[in-house]
Amino acid sequence: MPAMFELIDFSEQGWGSALLKGLWMTLQISAGAFAVGLFIGLVVACLKLGAPKPIAALMRGYTTLFRAVPELLLILLLYYVGSMLLNAWLAQLGHDAMNVSGPLAAILVLGLVQGAYASEIFRAAIQAIPHGQIEAARAFGLSGFGLFRRVTLPIMAPYAMAGMANLWINLIKDSALISVVGTNELLYTAKQGAGSTRHYLLFYLTAAALYYAVTLVSNCLSARFERRIRRWMPLAE
Amino acid sequence: MIPAWIVEYVALLGRGLQTSISLLLISSVLGFVLAVLVALARLSKNRLVAKASLFYTSVLRGTPLLIQIYIFYYGLGSLFAQFPLIRGSFLWPYLRDGYWYIVFALVLSVGAYVGEVIRGGLLAVPKGEMEAASAFGMTPRQSLLRVRLPRALRLLLPTLAGESVMLLKSTALASTIAVIDLLGAANVVRAQTLQVYQPLLLVAGVYVCLTFLIEALFAFAERRGTPVRRSV
Numbered sequence: 001m002p003a004m005f006e007l008i009d010f011s012e013q014g015w016g017s018a019l020l021k022g023l024w025m026t027l028q029i030s031a032g033a034f035a036v037g038l039f040i041g042l043v044v045a046c047l048k049l050g051a052p053k054p055i056a057a058l059m060r061g062y063t064t065l066f067r068a069v070p071e072l073l074l075i076l077l078l079y080y081v082g083s084m085l086l087n088a089w090l091a092q093l094g095h096d097a098m099n100v101s102g103p104l105a106a107i108l109v110l111g112l113v114q115g116a117y118a119s120e121i122f123r124a125a126i127q128a129i130p131h132g133q134i135e136a137a138r139a140f141g142l143s144g145f146g147l148f149r150r151v152t153l154p155i156m157a158p159y160a161m162a163g164m165a166n167l168w169i170n171l172i173k174d175s176a177l178i179s180v181v182g183t184n185e186l187l188y189t190a191k192q193g194a195g196s197t198r199h200y201l202l203f204y205l206t207a208a209a210l211y212y213a214v215t216l217v218s219n220c221l222s223a224r225f226e227r228r229i230r231r232w233m234p235l236a237e
Numbered sequence: 238m239i240p241a242w243i244v245e246y247v248a249l250l251g252r253g254l255q256t257s258i259s260l261l262l263i264s265s266v267l268g269f270v271l272a273v274l275v276a277l278a279r280l281s282k283n284r285l286v287a288k289a290s291l292f293y294t295s296v297l298r299g300t301p302l303l304i305q306i307y308i309f310y311y312g313l314g315s316l317f318a319q320f321p322l323i324r325g326s327f328l329w330p331y332l333r334d335g336y337w338y339i340v341f342a343l344v345l346s347v348g349a350y351v352g353e354v355i356r357g358g359l360l361a362v363p364k365g366e367m368e369a370a371s372a373f374g375m376t377p378r379q380s381l382l383r384v385r386l387p388r389a390l391r392l393l394l395p396t397l398a399g400e401s402v403m404l405l406k407s408t409a410l411a412s413t414i415a416v417i418d419l420l421g422a423a424n425v426v427r428a429q430t431l432q433v434y435q436p437l438l439l440v441a442g443v444y445v446c447l448t449f450l451i452e453a454l455f456a457f458a459e460r461r462g463t464p465v466r467r468s469v
């Protein structure tokens with residue numbers, strides 16, 4: 001038994017440092033995709049609420065489609081279509097085909113999925129802002145992006161907080177799906193370790209424990225952050 | 238008009254669709270039963286039972302489903318294979334097939350996610366109705382099955398619709414352990430016809446249709462199941 005655990009320690013033959021590297025990659029991909037999703041979500045939410053009808057309908061279509069199709073399928077689809085388009089474009093420019101398997105592709109793909117969910121959260125949060133606040137800001141002469149940055153964004157943040165914290169947890173779990181297209185994140189590394197040592201249970205349980213640790217810590221931090229971001233909200237809720 | 242590969246592989250894709258739907262139905266029914274048990278355990282007065290249920294929910298919801306599937310299929314599967322007794326038993330054909338591992342993983346996961354939802358629903362049932370039930374002489378079990386649970390479910394129908402769509406999307410993970418579900422069938426077509434993405438696009442459309450179907454069914458149940466307060 002003890003010999004088995006040497007497989008995941010940090011010695012020369014152990015997979016410990018490889019797994020931690022995978023974890024670090026998972027965190028990087030998740031953080032990047034969260035940022036992309038945040039940006040897409042905000043833009044799409046604003047478009048849904050304020051853009052001309054055809055554009056708003058298009059944005060609603062994006063949300064519906066991306067929430068109805070399995071994430072794994074979306075990842076495969078975006079990944080293959082994306083790399084095909086990129087290579088076609090490169091070929092047109094006269095470059096050689098490129099192998100897209102890096103974390104950047106993972107971030108973009110997960111970010112697109114994430115943006116669909118985030119946009120609904122932001123839309124609800126923006127709609128929860130008391131209208132008087134926006135009117136007051138207008139009366140002070142704020143408009144456009146200034147109004148958005150100084151009034152809409154800070155007031156809606158507490159409303160969006162719980163939903164976004166959930167999304168972050170979901171994102172970490174979804175990032176495991178990226179392993180099917182061969183980005184060397186945590187699950188992919190665990191798969192390699194399991195395959196080469198034949199200790200499947202050990203490696204997958206270790207990886208699961210690492211994911212679990214990340215979600216526990218995330219829950220803890222987001223509860224703290226939520227208290228802080230809500231500190232000026234009326235207590236009545 | 239219809240591309241030749243669709244005609245050629247329509248039977249395979251149809252079987253894949255069947256597999257996906259059967260995964261959805263079996264794991265939603267079994268998972269729902271487990272979810273009710275998990276919710277009741279969470280609300281139990283026995284601290285140990287409540288803690289155990291909380292731990293189960295937290296672990297299942299805190300780790301990716303894909304890794305849970307790998308743990309069951311590769312982990313337990315390779316463990317089972319080491320015992321000649323299991324290999325020789327009548328269960329072995331089932332234990333070798335990825336299908337039942339997926340069902341097992343999905344049932345456990347539905348138990349955790351929906352269990353949490355049902356717990357909220359059970360807590361939301363007005364206390365007066367429970368008291369009324371016991372005033373009518375119902376045993377705790379009767380009042381749970383006839384009053385509390387049906388009431389909670391009606392409150393939860395919209396949430397359960399969302400959870401069912403999530404479950405449908407989770408069934409697509411079956412393709413990662415060589416089960417030919419809808420996505421698995423699309424992957425087979427891709428490999429055999431060398432098409433990069435068209436089969437994926439097709440099954441994505443099917444998943445969207447299934448999602449709308451699920452939402453329509455739940456909307457129907459909500460209209461039918463919510464009693465109109467009739468004047469006597």
